Amino acid sequence: MILDLDIGNTLSKWRLKDSVSSEIRSRGAVWTRDEWKPGADIPDLEVVETVRISSVARRSVLTQTERLLKDNVRTVHVARPAHETLGVTNGYVEPGRLGVDRWMGVLAGYQLAGACCVVDCGSAITIDFVLPGGRHLGGYILPGLRLMKESLKLGTGNVAIDPDSEADELLAPGRRTAEAVNHGIYLAAVSAVNRIYAEVCDRESISLPMLVTGGDALVVSRGIQVPHAIWPDMVYAGLEACFPLTAAERAGKMAGAPAPPRPVPLEKIRAGLAFSSLL
Numbered sequence: 076m077i078l079d080l081d082i083g084n085t086l087s088k089w090r091l092k093d094s095v096s097s098e099i100r101s102r103g104a105v106w107t108r109d110e111w112k113p114g115a116d117i118p119d120l121e122v123v124e125t126v127r128i129s130s131v132a133r134r135s136v137l138t139q140t141e142r143l144l145k146d147n148v149r150t151v152h153v154a155r156p157a158h159e160t161l162g163v164t165n166g167y168v169e170p171g172r173l174g175v176d177r178w179m180g181v182l183a184g185y186q187l188a189g190a191c192c193v194v195d196c197g198s199a200i201t202i203d204f205v206l207p208g209g210r211h212l213g214g215y216i217l218p219g220l221r222l223m224k225e226s227l228k229l230g231t232g233n234v235a236i237d238p239d240s241e242a243d244e245l246l247a248p249g250r251r252t253a254e255a256v257n258h259g260i261y262l263a264a265v266s267a268v269n270r271i272y273a274e275v276c277d278r279e280s281i282s283l284p285m286l287v288t289g290g291d292a293l294v295v296s297r298g299i300q301v302p303h304a305i306w307p308d309m310v311y312a313g314l315e316a317c318f319p320l321t322a323a324e325r326a327g328k329m330a331g332a333p334a335p336p337r338p339v340p341l342e343k344i345r346a347g348l349a350f351s352s353l354l
């Protein structure tokens with residue numbers, strides 16, 4: 076069995092994948108700040124031969140995780156950002172400084188769709204761009220929904236945005252503090268994604284397919300105006316592409332990959348941008 080780990084700043088996500096059939100056997104998540112303890116939602120290490128890790132948490136989390144795994148597991152692959160991987164050139168001045176979760180997303184996106192825009196809605200919301208030929212432009216980082224809410228310190232932290240709400244409801248003026256906060260941060264997040272996408276497509280004269288991932292992908296997706304696909308396992312797909320182990324992975328198949336969305340014509344994006352500049 077393969078254990079894939081996507082350690083974010085908030086949640087450490089894991090899944091067990093069958094090395095022969097490539098099927099996902101189980102998955103779960105634990106808070107990144109917590110230690111792995113029996114009884115919690117942690118994987119059964121007895122069945123694991125190989126581990127693949129993407130971690131953006133403090134270095135100590137990775138060190139502890141590696142120590143824990145080395146005793147039980149044969150091989151541990153840890154993903155790192157690089158100058159060039161699988162045809163994608165890292166846009167950062169110092170490539171090693173790019174968050175490895177962003178790098179995994181960009182590699183997965185490029186494998187699936189070629190040039191693309193990758194939006195990861197987790198603790199932070201990150202928006203990255205890759206052009207034809209694999210040139211990663213760099214990207215944008217803003218606080219995620221939860222961080223925005225917590226930074227206000229209005230005691231509304233435990234009133235989550237209802238993930239089933241329609242974008243329309245979430246964009247209406249709030250009539251209680253929690254609602255005003257939730258609608259405010261939601262508008263901030265989706266406006267940023269919509270605007271950044273349009274600005275970069277306009278600058279680069281290309282309409283790019285957009286892929287969306289992360290814990291808040293579903294709710295943010297409802298406010299995104301352009302066609303896009305949601306891909307919850309995008310970071311894992313980057314790990315599969317970097318460290319292919321199963322027959323399906325070696326053949327370039329990434330688990331849970333959506334059909335790449337067909338982007339709207341560039342003229343339409345430009346018209347929307349021109350209109351919003353008037354407001």
Ligand SMILES: Nc1ncnc2c1ncn2[C@@H]1O[C@H](COP(=O)(O)OP(=O)(O)O)[C@@H](O)[C@H]1O
Nearest residue numbers: 083084085086196197198199220221289290291
């Ligand atoms: N069941 C959940 N538990 C915790 N956070 C959740 C849950 N569902 C959605 N979220 C949202 O997802 C975010 C975490 O998403 P994730 O992509 O795992 O973040 P990270 O990779 O930064 O740890 C939280 O900040 C929260 O806004």
Ligand SMILES: CC(C)(COP(=O)(O)O)[C@@H](O)C(=O)NCCC(=O)O
Nearest residue numbers: 083084131172173174176197198199
């Ligand atoms: C931007 C991030 C904090 C996002 O992390 P996440 O929300 O997925 O936990 C992470 O990718 C990171 O620590 N990046 C390093 C800085 C950078 O990418 O420039």
Ligand SMILES: [K+]
Nearest residue numbers: 195197199201
């Ligand atoms: K993120």
